[in-house]
Amino acid sequence: MIEITSQEALAETFLQQKAHFASNTYPSYQDRISDLTKLKAILIDNQEAFIDAMSKDFGHRSADDTRLGDILSSVMGINYAIKKLKGWMKPEKKHIGILFQPAKGKVVFQPKGVVGIIAPWNYPVFLAFGPLTTALAAGNTAMIKMSEFTPHTNVLLADLIAKHFSHKQVAIVCGEAEMAAAFSSVAFDHLFFTGSTGVGKLVMKAAAENLVPVTLELGGKSxxxxxxxxxxxxxxxxxxxxxxxxxxxxxxxxxxxxxxxxxxxxxxxxxxxxxxxxxxxxxxxxxxxxxxxxxxxxxxxxxxxxxxxxxxxxxxxxxxxxxxxxxxxxxxxxxxxxxxxxxxxxxxxxxxxxxxxxxxxxxxxxxxxxxxxxxxxxxxxxxxxxxxxxxxxxxxxxxxxxxxxxxxxxxxxxxxGIGASGMGQYHGSEGFKTFSHGKAVLSRGRISLGALLFPPFGKKIHQLVYKLFIR
CATH class of the missing domain: 3.40.309.10 (Aldehyde Dehydrogenase; Chain A, domain 2)
Structure with a gap:
């Protein structure tokens, strides 16, 4: 499978990605680094092909607009993720108040699952690879809906992705507005959209039907x-x-x-x-x-x-x-x-x-x-x-x-963005956290003093706790 062009194939691929993620809900550091390295190779080894494809899509696009705006920016993001990933994956230690001691607290960053990414036409590679980089760094699978205005880039990208990734892990979706609407209605574990404010409202409305969390990168007058x-x-x-x-x-x-x-x-x-x-x-x-x-x-x-x-x-x-x-x-x-x-x-x-x-x-x-x-x-x-x-x-x-x-x-x-220009953030550690669930973990060992607070209420220990902590 190279590119998905029908709603039936969209639904089938989504189920396959769900099953793939269920079989590996926390990819290892080594697996994630391997995925990021493959993304980087796609860009570096195929620069001229991307330049040619995007120029065809635009009628003419400056080769340097593509190198700066799509290739260099994407490679820099991948290199940064590779450099920082080990630190991002470490659980964050959290303070536990004296009332709940002895105990430890931490936040574990768990992949959300299957991520949907809707990319626009103006920087089709950067705005697909940017969120894809942090989605894979966070351990997710991903489906990317490309713009119908960049058909040559879409075909190239779909072919290159298929050579390096199973469609059960990364899949490219193409098609017109009806496919975009269908894509927005899929019950992803997270939906990421870059585009206009008007379309962003439609995407958020569709995602709300399945309570899918969204990141909206919109626009406006800067x-x-x-x-x-x-x-x-x-x-x-x-x-x-x-x-x-x-x-x-x-x-x-x-x-x-x-x-x-x-x-x-x-x-x-x-x-x-x-x-x-x-x-x-x-x-x-x-x-x-x-x-x-x-x-x-x-x-x-x-x-x-x-x-x-x-x-x-x-x-x-x-x-x-x-x-x-x-x-x-x-x-x-x-x-x-x-x-x-x-x-x-x-x-x-x-x-x-x-x-x-x-x-x-x-x-x-x-x-x-x-x-x-x-x-x-x-x-x-x-x-x-x-x-x-x-x-x-x-x-x-x-x-x-x-x-x-x-x-x-x-x-x-x-x-x-903020307000009409969007919600949520990505790039760097913020992107990693966007595509992760920060799971709070409270851990107790063999000793626990919690039973001291059990009913019947009104004991001296209750009165002491209230006196010390309700003030």
Whole structure:
């Protein structure tokens, strides 16, 4: 079995994985290291094949967008898990109060069982292998539903997984929306979803029917706040790669920027200068990734048309401002934007970047806090007080200070959203714990004083305990 494409095969594979897990409910450290090593080999030995497959899926995808965004990030996560796994697997010692002595307490991290993973199209390998890495490190089996928008990547991944793993341990599921709905309805022991907030609600609703715990990695409009005292060119240098990687088709890409209003023109020019150094043109540039399909391109074009009709200034950063046939677009700045525009209501997920001028930073904070909580927030400032003020007065899934997006691939930092941008965390030890059940264990030996508290109540020992501990 290479890829699962029917609901019947989905149900059958799930039962086979349940049975496989039941036969080995706590894989050894050596088995888990072997699984992680095989995952790493799949990536390293097939880099060119992944680059080619993803480029076919996108129409053209920069080879380096794939190397950075999918391969390097995934390999780093696997290496970190291999390095830390022995420590993660150790039970955590817990304090036991004097009233319950003599006793010992610990938390044992037990694999949950069969994990379902729903991966999106924008980074199909990283967002499949990231959760898969920590799911296997935690000792689970896994089924991965890939996006229908990445068929070439899906076929390659299914073939490579089948060569290294039994489908009873790791299986790739393909198909359209009806298969995604069926996948969400399976009684997994944990369901992990990366995608839009709207679809995330449907996934959570389906999982609730079986009381399946979920991790939702969603999106939203991730804001940036630029301090009036930072050099604008420096600020742009810290932000621009996070926005241009994968042509902005990144859930944590900066979505809009708050800039001191007297520096908006300077910021726009700095972005233009930096962008043209990176991408002198877009149409004939192999470093420039396409918008993945016609519907996504049309969606972004509609955002531009709507914004222009409502008074926004549209500033493409190269002269070749877009080609529908190639679906390549330059980074495009929008100024004079307002909340009536769709571009300020929807997650952009593409190479558009609105800039909003502010007089006082409190305006930016009030605006951000009036919106659904974002997946990421970015601060450009070397002023510690400015940084701390924003950190303590806003909410976001994660934050970068003088950087953008790269907190996601730092393996010891938990990654996840808050509110409308998601729930739960993964990566590193947090990922291991997400896919484990932390089982509390209270252990007594031959001596136990618990019987002293048995009825009949009202004895002096009861009165003494209440006096000492109810205060």
């Amino acid at each position: 804001p940036t706040i630029i301090d009036e005292n930072i050099d604008i060119k420096v600020a742009v240098s810290r932000l621009i790669l996070g926005k241009t990687l994968n042509s902005g088709q990144t859930c944590v890409a900066p979505d809009y920027i708050f800039c001191p209003e007297n520096k908006v023109a300077e910021l726009t020019q700095a972005f233009k200068d930096a962008y043209q150094n990176m991408y002198p043109n877009t149409q004939d540039n192999t470093d420039c990734t396409c918008i993945i399909n016609k519907s996504q391109k049309a969606r972004i074009d509609d955002l531009l048309t709507d914004a222009k009709a409502k008074g926004a200034n549209i500033i493409p950063l190269t002269a070749d401002s877009g080609d529908n046939s190639s679906r390549k677009m330059p980074l495009t700045i929008l100024t004079n934007v307002n909340d009536d525009m769709s571009v300020m209501q929807q997650e952009i997920f593409g190479p558009l970047l609105p800039i909003i001028g502010y007089k006082k930073v409190e305006e930016a904070i009030t605006y951000i806090n009036s919106k659904p909580r974002p997946l990421a927030l970015y601060i450009c400032s070397f002023n510690k007080a400015f940084q701390q003020y924003i950190l303590l007065n806003t909410h976001a899934g994660g934050v970068c200070i003088n950087d953008a997006a790269f907190h996601v691939i730092n393996d010891d930092l938990p990654f996840g």
